[in-house]
Amino acid sequence: MTDQASHRPEPIIPPDAAPLRTLTLAMAVMCYLAVLAAGGLVLINRSVEAWTGDLSREITVQIREIQGRNMEADLAKAEAILKTTPGVLKVTVLDEKAAIDLLEPWIGGIEGLEDLPVPRLIAIEIDPDNPPDFTALETALRNEVPGVSLDTHKRWQAELTRMARVLTTLAYAILVLIGLCAIAIVVFATRAALEANREVVEVLHLVGARDNFIARQVGGRFLRTGLTAGIIGLVLGILTFFLAAGAAPDSFAAIAQEFLSLSGNHLMQNYLALAVVPAVATLICLITSRVTLMRILKSLR
Amino acid sequence: MTDQASHRPEPIIPPDAAPLRTLTLAMAVMCYLAVLAAGGLVLINRSVEAWTGDLSREITVQIREIQGRNMEADLAKAEAILKTTPGVLKVTVLDEKAAIDLLEPWIGGIEGLEDLPVPRLIAIEIDPDNPPDFTALETALRNEVPGVSLDTHKRWQAELTRMARVLTTLAYAILVLIGLCAIAIVVFATRAALEANREVVEVLHLVGARDNFIARQVGGRFLRTGLTAGIIGLVLGILTFFLAAGAAPDSFAAIAQEFLSLSGNHLMQNYLALAVVPAVATLICLITSRVTLMRILKSLR
């Protein structure tokens, strides 16, 4: 009989009450949804970045035939200037055939196109992290080669950026919505869980427990519940991403892979963004339980 | 004292227990999210329909210059054929300038383009509900005008359809996820709410209540809870759509408006799709409470 006392004492707030289990599940689910939304947001941001990156990584220089100038010489001059420009990684002069091929779909039916003075193109790959000064570059080129023009895909980029803005706004809106819902559910479930333990709180108070003592017991219980639920939601969320990455279209999958891989320069940022979710959820849970507890305690004498 | 008896008797299952309030909120939130997802799904479907509708409403006929034929005569012939084709609503022959303008961005720098034999275009608007037979039309045109080709935007449509499939798959996946989460939360919250009333169920059983009587009391309570919560979620969801429609990009807003307006041929379908959400949620709530109740009752003698 006496050996029973050698056990670790039972937690004063019982861990397995039905409302506490509901709280755990509700929090896990809301964290899961929030992680999905937050992850989706990061993914969309990264996708947009990647697309616009691809676009801004490639620009085209076009040289129009001008009476009295030697096209090949102009091309060589432009190539030389481009090669010495900081921020330009690779310069490829497309030959006449390549230029005509690019036009083919649009004016394919025109006879005698081969004999026409078709503009020539130079494809340039630039360093997206350290792009050259486009206006300065254009002026420099123009001084040497009059028929030159620079296509920086500005219009495309504007279009894409607009779409990206809509998408991210939508993702933010959904994140905010889910966040608000999560807060509401966690607040209610926490209150219900604590109300279910009201008798325990009352008896503790009546046998002479200080408010701090009770708050520690309650806080500990809800901290554990919150963290457990938050982490379950987080892990399930990341798992869902992995599964989705497998099933998604290629371009998306690649980004998802990079996003989730344990390397890459966005790693910390990505995972921090997700880890915020359970942390915030736990915090809400703690604050709510504390506020509710204090209200219960204040109502006692 | 005796007049007290003239009041309506209290409900046997108390209506205001904390877990029941949590259940109401949790259900309302999950219904809200599900309504958002379901509505989003319908919206995406309708948007895709509208886009592809726009595209298939406009097709282009291109006539290439062929040595020895009179372009204007060919255009007139083609126009005549098109105008008599059932399903074609409007035929517009674009003049040479319009055709060149369309090419401008692509071959703008080419000198002497005006003198070149540029293909001519006829823009056609067709009835999307009753489109003409494209292959028959093309054969008919070809017989009269050799240089003709029909651009039905097939490639674009394929592209769009692919994108739409990805979007709808995503929306379905999210709907399924939210649905599963909703079921899990409702199941848990219902159980917690009923567990909180276990003493009531036990006492009813002990004073000689039949299982059916208890089930009726419990079912009534949970039916009311489920319906209330479901309808709150539904109403909030529709409200959110209205708000979003106001803030969204124009094309989306138009569809959202149509979707929500109390007219339009998709009306019943749209609203039925949304109304399914609270109905299903209430059903889950009822089934869970019934199963839980029966388990409690079986454990009693």
Place this chain on the structure above:
Amino acid sequence: MVRLENVGLRYGHGPEILKDISFVLAPGEFRFLTGPSGAGKTSLLRLLFLSMAPTRGFMSVFGQDTTQIGRSDLPLLRRRIGIVFQEFRLLDHLTTYENVALPLRVAGLAEEKYRADVMELLKWVGLAEQARVMPQVLSGGEKQRAAIARAVIAKPQLLLADEPTGNVDPALAKRLLRLFLELNRLGTTVLIATHDVQLIAQAKMPVMTLDQGQLRLAA
């Protein structure tokens, strides 16, 4: 009415609480059940109330072998038994009036039919003033009286009462005893588990004593 033959009872794998209990309760009898705390009085009443089955032995209630009684038969049998639980088991969200009326409501009676009866009984046990309040504001003795009122309101054929006077003063206990005796006079078989020697002395009715799992009958 009630017959037990060599009944034994244990909870889980614990010791045997009741050992070889045999007795008969004839219709219209009035008996006390006494014995030290933890002797198994409440457990025996649970057996008679059919909310537990004995681990061994034969037992019949209302002439029915209890092993033959299915779950679906319980409600109708329970309506013929009134019980006062030691912990009262009142419903906290119903008024005293509604708690007392519960067995009638559950049996499907219309409120108009039982309203007057319930109010009269409440008056008899001294709870007329408290008819509209919830049990949590009742005093210990008031709760106990409400529990007794709920047990007797349906004029059961068998009344089981577990320590029904533990929280009331001697004068009130005497009054409640009169209620039980009156009910008995009208035909109800009564079994009262109690520690109250005064009550037993006043009633002058046979006493069964439980001790160490064995039952002894004294006149």
Place this chain on the structure above:
Amino acid sequence: MVRLENVGLRYGHGPEILKDISFVLAPGEFRFLTGPSGAGKTSLLRLLFLSMAPTRGFMSVFGQDTTQIGRSDLPLLRRRIGIVFQEFRLLDHLTTYENVALPLRVAGLAEEKYRADVMELLKWVGLAEQARVMPQVLSGGEKQRAAIARAVIAKPQLLLADEPTGNVDPALAKRLLRLFLELNRLGTTVLIATHDVQLIAQAKMPVMTLDQGQLRLAA
């Protein structure tokens, strides 16, 4: 130790339950409080336990005017008062041992220090066998003894007991009375609300009687 002067108490807008109650409880005194069911004994104990404030009159506990006692002072004062609630108020998810040890645990004592004391007290009240079980499987009398053990484990300066023998047999009641008397001999002031005339007769201690809100003291 305790002083009341013209204390009155009402719940909400109800009638006055206690009217002009005045008495003094000197350190080391032992008194009974009796009176019919619903007279206000539990309410008076609630006042002394500081869980309610009187609606009028002056009241002091441990020499402190109760109107001057803030919420933050309550825990330390409560640790000097032991109370047996009429409804026991044991925690269902803790074992009997842990329930009894709760006041010590709450006061911050290490388990090694109180383990032996708790086990000895459990033995004294006859619950050694039940130390490891949860209260819901205890019999009524066993719960009551656990509640008593919890009230006295910390050797309080003031012991308030509400109907502490309502669910135990007379022999056990006598044993519990010995516990209270022993505690009183060691310096604890004791006030026991009870209906048990035998208990009062055995103890030969002063009795206060509450009736219709008025207090009467008899030797």
